[in-house]
Amino acid sequence: MTRIPTEHATSLKAKGLGKRYGGASGEVVALKDFSHTFMAGTLSVIMGPSGSGKSTLLNLLAGLDTPTEGSVTVGDQDLTTLAETARADLRLNTFGFVFQSFNLITVLSALQNVAFPMGLASVSKTEREAKAKTLLGRFGLGERLNHLPHKLSGGERQRVSLARALANDPAVIFADEPTGNLDSKSGRIVLDALRGVADEGRTVIVVTHDPAVTEIADTLIRLKDGQKDSS
């Protein structure tokens, strides 16, 4: 199921990635020696039981946390050597995020939530509102622009979240349990949308427990005890 990368093409490469946490009760190895290249235009699914290191891996790949060893390369940039402000710029312009709990900003409407990352990127108000409307329309939310998150259903919130993730036209989308809080019908809509995003040439990385997600995956990575499970 190889996809042809388009103008969004940016692969993401993890090499020897590891994360250890020091604590009073000793060192905990959350992730160990993880290497993988996530190709542009593909949808990769990372699965594993609780505590297997899925969230840690996602945080390291997305530059939300720093590894204790290894590297993450996006295009020709090593994420692990960048200063925090440069990592923030990379997250703003190259990455998009979809979370299990939607994590919309509660005080902003659907339109304002989608426009928010564009505001951070200094896009003009007119331009960001126009683009936010287009994105929300694409996910069937054209009639819900001015609704606050608590006025939206779970599926609608997740679609707003997906629209927000695409606001700055990122090359890589990270989705953490995107169907975790949704019924099967809403989950299906979100998965189809993610598939569509990957088909546009973006790199999509999904962390999930949901076996249904594997149906749309190009690549399946299983984690166990902080390592790739090749069994």
Next chain:
Amino acid sequence: MVWFLALSALRQRVLRTFLTALGIAVAVGSMVIFLSLGEGLRQAFVGQIGSIGPDLQVSFGPFNASASLTSLPELPLEYVERLNAESETYGITDITPLLFHPRGGFTPGSSFLFQGLPPSKDAGAIYYKYEVLEGRTLTETDDTHKVAVIGEQVAQRNRLELGEVLRLNQSSIFEIVGIAKSEGGLIDNAILVPLKPLQEAIGIEDRVTFLALDLSEPGAAAATAERLGNDFPELGFQTRGDVLGVVEEGIRITDVVRLGISAIALIVGAIAVANTMVMSVIERTREFGVVRAMGAKPNFLFRLVLTEAVVLSIVGAFFGVIIGRLGMIVVNNIANDLIGLDVAALTVRLVVFAIAVAIAMGLVSGLLPAFRAARIPIAVAMARE
């Protein structure tokens, strides 16, 4: 973006925003009331002493406003003659001896300041807009008579009428022969009596509190004061500016005291803001993590929290000034009943100062929560339920 998000967040938590702003408003309001007392006194003194009074005031030794009014008079009357003898040298056109004698009471309303002056002198030269409302003014024939012209406020406060008497001590009773019209100033509380009977009443017949000098060239008062000071080193010579300066210094000292008292209220207000912002940061930790994940820099969250704190403070300051203004009206009503003066005034500089203090309070109290918001690790924030 920061302003928009900050205002949205404050609007969403409307009750908390209201209560915190109310706390700040009370703090700022109490500060405005305290400090408006100084502004009112300044206006009263500058408005009246600045426009009237002698060209030069002579005291025995350096001028001390409070000591002059509370201690026995020290300036020998012989200086009237000595200065008269030099009047041509210094361009002195008139010399008026003045004697101030307070009669204390338990309340401002029962305290009087007797002011003795030669009855032949025009009180209008000393008091702004002096005009007799009832009865008559003091005349030359009152030189040895125990009579008094009192201010309208003194009369109203103490329910005094023409023909009634004021008791200075057991043997000295002054009959009220005139009531001066209220002008909302110092004359309202004056008790003007002839100099000699007042000297007799307090047993000091050869001394007064001040001499008031009128000069042929009032514009040269400072230079004349310096020359007189060289020839009469035992005396103090004060221009109107000098007197105002001493009064201003006294008010400034009380400013510090009142500001100190206000600081307690301000500290409480600052703690309220800090508490609200810390709570807000804790509650929104996950949201802040999401914002950071989306590409916001730590500085964005720092500015966001600080902006919220400052907006809260500005809103609080706005209502604080209104509370202060209302409180000031109450204070002035009470003060007018007691001493016939508007002791509090809300000036532009006081409003600007109150808002500046509130903004500073918001900045200081928002700093710690803002640092906290900016420094939360993203992964930790995102994991927060």
